[in-house]
Amino acid sequence: MDRAFSISSLYLILFLVIFHRVQSVNDIVEDTCKKIAAKDQQVNFDFCVKSLGSDPESYKADLEGLGLIGIKLLQANLTNTMEYIKQLLKQKLEPSLLKALSLCLDTYTSSTYGTDMISAYKAKIYYEVINWGSAVATSEDTCDTQVSRKRGMVPPLTKRNADILQSCLIALWIVEILDGIA
Numbered sequence: 001m002d003r004a005f006s007i008s009s010l011y012l013i014l015f016l017v018i019f020h021r022v023q024s025v026n027d028i029v030e031d032t033c034k035k036i037a038a039k040d041q042q043v044n045f046d047f048c049v050k051s052l053g054s055d056p057e058s059y060k061a062d063l064e065g066l067g068l069i070g071i072k073l074l075q076a077n078l079t080n081t082m083e084y085i086k087q088l089l090k091q092k093l094e095p096s097l098l099k100a101l102s103l104c105l106d107t108y109t110s111s112t113y114g115t116d117m118i119s120a121y122k123a124k125i126y127y128e129v130i131n132w133g134s135a136v137a138t139s140e141d142t143c144d145t146q147v148s149r150k151r152g153m154v155p156p157l158t159k160r161n162a163d164i165l166q167s168c169l170i171a172l173w174i175v176e177i178l179d180g181i182a
């Protein structure tokens with residue numbers, strides 16, 4: 001084998017190895033999102049890929065790692081939104097809006113109170129994580145609909161609530177797949 005040939009084939013192999021890594025990276029996020037979106041019409045595939053893909057760790061993650069990322073993203077969404085509601089409550093807004101925002105803060109607070117989902121998840125106590133996720137989904141519904149049948153009843157939170165619901169569904173489905181019940 002001549003030298004030039006072996007060097008170029010070395011590059012080719014290197015290229016293929018790197019390409020394969022990049023390829024398998026995107027696959028875990030896309031495959032998981034595809035699977036979840038097929039199970040649940042409420043799940044937005046693009047949101048799922050963008051959200052899980054936003055963490056650089058997802059590129060080396062397996063499904064268990066991806067679940068952890070999903071839970072952290074959901075917690076960040078909840079914390080940020082609860083902080084945002086607290087800021088809004090300090091403003092001079094319509095009394096009816098203030099009342100609606102208070103209900104949101106109460107329901108989100110009670111569904112997140114005293115829970116360390118990261119520990120439960122890492123300890124593989126999946127039913128606890130699923131109970132928590134279901135409580136968050138219920139809170140989201142309570143906040144967004146204000147116990148009416150219509151969504152988007154608290155306009156300043158509509159987008160944030162929708163994000164929480166998406167993040168919540170994604171985390172829940174991953175945990176249910178890991179738990180073997182989905």
Ligand SMILES: *[C@@H]1O[C@H](CO)[C@@H](O)[C@H](O)[C@H]1NC(C)=O
Pocket residue numbers: 050051052054073076077078080081160163164167
């Ligand atoms: C909620 O999560 C989504 C996706 O991970 C992100 O795009 C959005 O900025 C987050 N919103 C807040 C308020 O944290």
